[in-house]
Amino acid sequence: MRKLTFILVALLAFGHLSAQDEKVVKIEFEGLKRTKEAFLKRLIKTKEGAAYDSLLVVKDVERLNRLTGIAKAIATIAEQNGETIVKYTIDENFTIIPGPRISTASDGSFAYQLSLFEFNFLGNGQLLGASFQRNVFNSFSAFWEHPFLFSDKVGFGLNYQNITREEPVFFDDGEKDYRFNSRMIEGKFLFNFDFNNEVELGVVLVDEAYTFEGDDIIPGRPVNLNADKLFYRANYRYVDIDIDYQYFDGFQSEFTGQYIQFQNGNEAGEDFLNDFLSLRNDFIYYKKLGDKGNWANRLRLAAAIGNEDSPFAPFTLDNQLNIRGVGNVVDRGTAAIVLNTEYRHTLYEKGWFVLQSNAFVDLGSWRNPGEDFSQLFDGTSTRLYPGLGIRFIHKKIFNAVFRLDYGIGVGNDTTNGIVFGIGQYF
Structure with a gap:
């Protein structure tokens, strides 16, 4: 599963080889019900305004999946006007x-x-x-x-x-x-x-x-x-x-x-x-x-x-x-x-x-x-x-x-x- 995760993120990043020089303009969380978005933004290493790093996003996904409140997390990467948007889709646990x-x-x-x-x-x-x-x-x-x-x-x-x-x-x-x-x-x-x-x-x-x-x-x-x-x-x-x-x-x-x-x-x-x-x-x-x-x-x-x-x-x-x-x-x-x-x-x-x-x-x-x-x-x-x-x-x-x-x-x-x-x- 870890290999598959790396491959998926690599494919998402593949269309913009200069992504390491691009800025993350926005981080979004989808699917949150009880877990606080501010709490997750505090934990992940990908930050708004910082350079986009695909390997860092992979690590963030792995860290989110270890949290007791999360059953499954995946990341998707999108470009908008030459800028990078990172979205984490969350499937929450009942805790x-x-x-x-x-x-x-x-x-x-x-x-x-x-x-x-x-x-x-x-x-x-x-x-x-x-x-x-x-x-x-x-x-x-x-x-x-x-x-x-x-x-x-x-x-x-x-x-x-x-x-x-x-x-x-x-x-x-x-x-x-x-x-x-x-x-x-x-x-x-x-x-x-x-x-x-x-x-x-x-x-x-x-x-x-x-x-x-x-x-x-x-x-x-x-x-x-x-x-x-x-x-x-x-x-x-x-x-x-x-x-x-x-x-x-x-x-x-x-x-x-x-x-x-x-x-x-x-x-x-x-x-x-x-x-x-x-x-x-x-x-x-x-x-x-x-x-x-x-x-x-x-x-x-x-x-x-x-x-x-x-x-x-x-x-x-x-x-x-x-x-x-x-x-x-x-x-x-x-x-x-x-x-x-x-x-x-x-x-x-x-x-x-x-x-x-x-x-x-x-x-x-x-x-x-x-x-x-x-x-x-x-x-x-x-x-x-x-x-x-x-x-x-x-x-x-x-x-x-x-x-x-x-x-x-x-x-x-x-x-x-x-x-x-x-x-x-x-």
Whole structure:
């Protein structure tokens, strides 16, 4: 699709080879309903009064297609009295999105999450949303983010979460269930340095507690742990992806680094919840195959430094995060390697509706607390889950991909499971 876009723009520019010397006298937007024209003119690099640059227009189209409020953008070039007019035709997304999700909790009970997000609040790309979750216990969260608050390069965001759930914690003598509660508030700055490079820098204040569930208390194992923590978080994204409705083509790399600093807590918390550094990088590659196929891949590398022996490890094995069919929060690790690869094929498409099939393989390994990095490669903690899925896609609603996957565990003592969610898995 990217090649086709370049060819189309080149053909449009072909009749006036001196276009680089011509001025853009007018920029027009057609099809806008909720998105503000002034907001889009602020983002694009083509400017009225500047020299016309066909490659810059191509980049503008790609950038517009990444905005949450836009389903599809195309550019047309016209000449009027020897001057250049650039018109962007916009097909907008519907961006007020409910997000139901169902699953099975760690105790076997029914779990669900309800959320509502507006991804183009006030027509200028703001995110506003909230969620409620029942996973043994009740949890809720609220989010606000304005990526372009201060300029087309600098934004700001806030979010608050109060999460309570039952989680297994893995000690040498077996698995123990704890009630986990985390109350956090985060403030972050967002930087769009150029078309491909984005950075987030944030600080997170966290009040975190673990409470033992059950009567079989074991000496030496904590009954209550609590700690106040300060997270310093940095996120860097390199994005070079061409989007054409349900099809993606290109590469993305996203790095997240966190330094988690212990502030204060009880004595047990000081023993088990230590300062540490968390590092993670996702490498994502998409390839459009033919007219209806899309090959998608994600390689995730993660490691924690400073809490290698803590049973409260930061990386979880979970249906919604890395391995489909394995269950919810079924294991923890202090390092991980995960590879997800899938082939998406459009079975039916008419108007706004797309029915898409999906065949996938999820493969991952974890380093358990107290183990060496070599465990990532010796096969003792490796999980392999191939599976099939289906996607119901609304092309005009942002992220309106209703997915249903069934993962099948390969090996001894594995599980099979259905995973339902909103949005593509990655």
